[in-house]
Amino acid sequence: MLDRYHPSNWQIDWIAIGEAALLVAIAVSIAYALYRAVFAIVRRLTALSETHVDEMVVERVRRPVKWSFIAIGVTIVAQTDPHLQGVWEPIARFVRPALLGWIVYTLVKAFTAALEYRLEISDDPVAMRSRRTRIAILSRTATFAIILITVGLMLMGIPGVRDIGTTMLASAGLAALAVGAAAQPALKSLIAGLQMAVTEPLRIGDLVKVDGETGRVEEIKMSFVTVRTWDERVLIVPTSRFLDQSFENWSRKNEALTGAVMLHLDPVADIDPIRTEFERFVTTHTLFDGRNMALLMTAAYPESVELRLSVSAKTIGELFELRCDLREHMLKWLRENQPDALIRHRLELPGGHAKAEEPAAPGA
Structure with a gap:
């Protein structure tokens, strides 16, 4: 056989x-x-x-x-x-x-x-x-x-x-609960991820501020979003984070934004010449888009006043550069034209203090 x-x-x-x-x-x-x-x-x-x-x-x-x-x-x-x-x-x-x-x-x-x-x-x-x-x-x-x-x-x-x-179909209920x-x-x-695609709270290329960090959205995955900051760091943020919590989107409709430069000056500052120089500088700057320009005194204290210089630009990058140029120019102009408007905290003792010049007592 x-x-x-x-x-x-x-x-x-x-x-x-x-x-x-x-x-x-x-x-x-x-x-x-x-x-x-x-x-x-x-x-x-x-x-x-x-x-x-x-x-x-x-x-x-x-x-x-x-x-x-x-x-x-x-x-x-x-x-x-x-x-x-x-x-x-x-x-x-x-x-x-x-x-x-x-x-x-x-x-x-x-x-x-x-x-x-x-x-x-x-x-x-x-x-x-x-x-x-x-x-x-x-x-x-x-x-x-x-x-x-x-x-x-x-x-x-x-x-x-x-x-x-086929055998597991008999226990489909328990299997569904376990898998779920x-x-x-x-x-x-x-x-x-699907909700992100439909509602679009943010998109690839948007400038967002999340968890105190600002950067551009580079990738949107099903489970996470990558955001690259200005110093080239990459933030890995869970996708659900943008749906469950609030965040800032600076380019939701377009990149045209208005930004402010804050100046803290002495109360003796003459505001009208400062406003005139501010408007002259901004209107001649190539990055200004002509939408918003204003100088307002937003606060006044016994030892200082607060000025808010608002400007606008077409893109976020241009706005940042415009604010930096405006801040630098106004401080330079104040040093040359209104030096007394800059706040100083100094202790001046002309001729010294009388008690400081007395000899110490014996046994002291």
């Missing part, structure tokens, strides 16, 4: 293997030729378009479509040969969902690149930041969903995994 398991009794049907290999080679050749013909026609059609977006999308999906043509060709041939079907079908359980997920993934990336390409020719910086933010968040969400579904379909091709999944509890942070980040 055991003689049939002896290696001398093993027989390999080389003819069947050769026929199957020949069929596979023919199927692959026909599928590749068909792929080349189809894409030649598609490229000619995209060449007639006035934009490069069509060519960008076609080029990105070319590779997964090529392998999909080959897989379809092998599947069709396998239907005519039982031996080939027995070998190909277990492999196809993994190949089919993988190719499908690859095609959808490349389509998402292609359309994302196409939309970003269109944004580069936009003249509205605020609208560009808004669309870039939505594109980035939604593309990452779609990518995550595609990978998750593709891996799930591939695992379902394993009989053991499929059987385990374990995935709560991930689900919270996912929902926060």
